[in-house]
Amino acid sequence: MASLLVTGGAGFIGSNFVAHWTATRPGDRVTVLDLLTYAGNRANLDGLPAELVVGDIRDEALVTDLVQTRGIDTIVHFAAESHVDRSILGPDAFIDANVLGTHALLKVARKQWVDTGRPHRFHHVSTDEVYGTLGPNDPAFREDTPYAPNSPYSASKAASDHLVRAYHHTYGLNTTTSNCSNNYGPFHFPEKLIPLFIINALHGRHLPIYGDGMQVRDWLHVEDHCRGIAAVIDKGRPGETYNIGGGAELPNLTVIDTLCAAVDAAFAADPGLAARFPDAPAAKGQPTATLKSFVTDRPGHDRRYAIDCSKATAELGYHPQHSFESGFAQTLKWYLDHEGWWRGILDGSYMDWVKANYDKRAAAR
């Protein structure tokens, strides 16, 4: 039986991972350490057999206590500031959480595990954004692609990846790192493209497309990501990094057009939606696409990400199971079925920041 400490486990991917792990390994003990920042949400863990400890990964005394009292042998490290737009407006929080926070965890792990000779694993969850941006014909990111982060967010994640690598190389900490592409799915915080646009479409608010909308991302359903992380923890070689992708490279405009058409189809199929969301264009027989609005581009916006995950396929047997079409349909249904979850967030003050930010961009266009 393993005892996991899942940092950031009340966020989007972390909570999906806790759901995946506890369903597939019911004998294991799972402790979540989460600061419950604006992006963390107790409700994401409702009904899951995991203990939530509210606290900061930078609190070394707390992490030490958890490792000792819960007999932690595996850290799965998700906790981070994760939104590129916020990192452009305020990079400090990203250095604090992503760089200093990761280093605090590594220090505790070294002391508690390496210095005592206890078997362990430190799995670090990172991003494809550390590799920078690709031209239209460039080969996809591989694990040996040189790092070239372009935003304060990706630079802070790159720094944390390097620290993890150094703790393996110098101190012999048993680490693995995974770098993945854009996740989507249930519990995705509505500051990110897909959930923001679904909720805006339901409210008749504009869909703010940055620049020309032809930036390309590789969309990875969060359940596939969680399966990939579990495979790395099970079979990944110490000190190695693994890319995890969704095999669904799409320009933003294609994602947005898919989303608009799916919302229109959902309203056509269920007349009850028009009563629940009377401000949606689809409630009035108008296409959702009328909400599309091109706004000022994100500064330093990476043009294209693409993941080569052949190493994870060859070594771990990793294959994404969701196509974008099936994964997106499931996701839209989840947002329509879980209005209470996102209403709870919309009622919080953070969404005021989101709205003000997008309205400013729209006005500047």
Ligand code: NAD
């Ligand atoms: P998220 O923003 O939804 O969740 C982050 C969680 O970390 C929140 O619950 C927050 O409360 C917690 N947290 C932040 N600072 C903390 C601190 N100092 N101490 C304890 N908890 C803290 O993020 P996400 O989208 O679930 O991303 C999880 C991880 O995956 C991040 O490391 C991110 O860089 C990485 N990642 C995300 C994506 C994606 O598409 N979302 C893709 C690649 C990599």
Ligand code: DAU
């Ligand atoms: O690639 C992995 C990364 O994916 C993760 O490391 C990050 O944590 C995660 O947030 C995500 O970063 P992106 O910047 O790619 O995700 P976001 O949803 O913010 O944006 C996706 C694309 O959509 C991007 O090209 C910017 C664009 N966009 C986004 C928003 C929020 C818009 O055009 N309009 C918007 O309002």
